[in-house]
Amino acid sequence: MGFLGRRGRPDRDHPARTTALVVEAAVPPEGGPSLGPGSSGPVRILADLGSGPRLHDGKIRMTDAHWLVPGMEVAVTFDPDDPHGRFEVDWESVPTIEARAASGDPALADPIAARRKVAHALGLTQADTGTARTERFQHALGQAASQPKPPGKVRAVALIATIRGRRRIVGDPENASTHDQVTYGRPSAAVLAVNIPGRAPYAVYVERFKCEVDLLEPLWMPLPALVSDSDPGDVEILWDEVPDHASQLTDRIAGSRAAQQARTAEVDAFGGQALPQPAQMQQLAAESAKRALQYVRDPAMRKLLIDQYRAAGIDVGEDA
Numbered sequence: 001m002g003f004l005g006r007r008g009r010p011d012r013d014h015p016a017r018t019t020a021l022v023v024e025a026a027v028p029p030e031g032g033p034s035l036g037p038g039s040s041g042p043v044r045i046l047a048d049l050g051s052g053p054r055l056h057d058g059k060i061r062m063t064d065a066h067w068l069v070p071g072m073e074v075a076v077t078f079d080p081d082d083p084h085g086r087f088e089v090d091w092e093s094v095p096t097i098e099a100r101a102a103s104g105d106p107a108l109a110d111p112i113a114a115r116r117k118v119a120h121a122l123g124l125t126q127a128d129t130g131t132a133r134t135e136r137f138q139h140a141l142g143q144a145a146s147q148p149k150p151p152g153k154v155r156a157v158a159l160i161a162t163i164r165g166r167r168r169i170v171g172d173p174e175n176a177s178t179h180d181q182v183t184y185g186r187p188s189a190a191v192l193a194v195n196i197p198g199r200a201p202y203a204v205y206v207e208r209f210k211c212e213v214d215l216l217e218p219l220w221m222p223l224p225a226l227v228s229d230s231d232p233g234d235v236e237i238l239w240d241e242v243p244d245h246a247s248q249l250t251d252r253i254a255g256s257r258a259a260q261q262a263r264t265a266e267v268d269a270f271g272g273q274a275l276p277q278p279a280q281m282q283q284l285a286a287e288s289a290k291r292a293l294q295y296v297r298d299p300a301m302r303k304l305l306i307d308q309y310r311a312a313g314i315d316v317g318e319d320a
Contacts, residue, residue: 016078020047020087021121022107023055025068029167030188043068045087046121049078053121056085064189065096069162071114072107097162101191101205108191108203111161111219112137133220137195140222145197153226156196158235160218161203163190184211184218194235196227204233212239216248290316 026041040059047056060068068074068089075090100108107114112134119129137157144155165182190209195201215221224241228234243251306316 016049016080017090018047018049018076018078019073020045020056020076021118022068022070022072022074023118023122024070025060026062027067027162027164028062028064029165029182030064031167031186043089045074045076046118047076047078047087056087058085058087060089061091065098066091066094067097067162067164068094069107069111069114071111071117072105097189097191098205101203104202108161109193110201111159111193136220137222140224141195141197144195144224150226152229153236154196154229156194156225156227156235158195158223158225158237159193159220160209160223161191161193163209163218164188185214186210192235194225194227194232202232204235206235212237213242214245215242216245221248 022043023046024042024044026043028041041062042057043060044055044057046053048054075093076087077090078085078087095103097108119125137159140157144157147155149155163184165184166186166188167180167182168186169180187208187210190206192204192206192209193201194204211218221242224238226236226238
């Protein structure tokens with residue numbers, strides 16, 4: 001029961017209902033405590049209650065079958081008497097993740113366009129967000145179009161649109177020094193965005209998906225794949241063609257340095273005056289980087305990532 005029902009507010013009081021754009025949302029990992037009615041996770045939405053669109057942070061109910069992804073739109077209800085802007089998602093209007101994949105939900109079939117939609121709604125341009133990820137994907141798609149394919153198969157590029165991951169406890173239980181960690185190296189539910197050159201992208205729900213290679217950015221890494229000519233849902237990831245973690249990190253650092261050099265050149269071209277960047281973009285980038293660093297425990301790898309973020313101009317804090 002939501003806050004409206006708990007407070008017994010009748011419909012005639014007209015609580016604020018609107019459609020919101022999902023900017024960020026938690027995904028319920030597998031392997032943890034049962035996801036009962038009390039389980040919740042963070043969500044960030046962009047909604048307009050009459051005074052212009054603005055960001056709202058809240059908590060959402062988390063279940064095995066239902067979760068949100070950036071770029072999708074959901075019906076929400078705000079409590080008009082809550083100064084903190086508390087809201088609820090109308091879950092009855094949200095199909096299961098499996099049903100959404102089967103129906104071709106655009107936020108799942110084309111996560112790149114979905115993220116671009118979010119960036120546009122936040123007032124960000126391509127100059128703010130960069131082009132490295134899009135260029136990496138387009139390069140992978142070009143390779144898929146040019147490489148030979150085995151009989152009965154077609155080359156494709158898959159993106160992980162969303163994945164639950166599996167929760168595990170790491171550390172030393174005897175010394176009470178443990179923490180939860182979500183790994184994608186164990187089977188969990190996921191949705192793949194499948195891109196076959198020359199065709200429209202589509203989504204495939206995979207009940208037990210496992211990352212055979214440690215991915216630096218699971219939700220952005222283009223994965224080479226083969227798709228059956230007779231069954232579009234039969235998708236095989238070619239893990240042998242995916243660069244290992246060290247290679248991914250090396251490429252990322254090189255890309256960050258190139259971006260920093262390009263920005264330095266732009267500053268020089270403007271007479272040494274630093275080009276402005278939206279504060280909102282800087283904040284979102286820093287928050288995303290800090291979340292990623294939570295799952296990196298190896299000191300050497302952590303230092304490399306921190307140096308990479310800082311080289312790109314992302315402030316992750318002195319104690320990151």
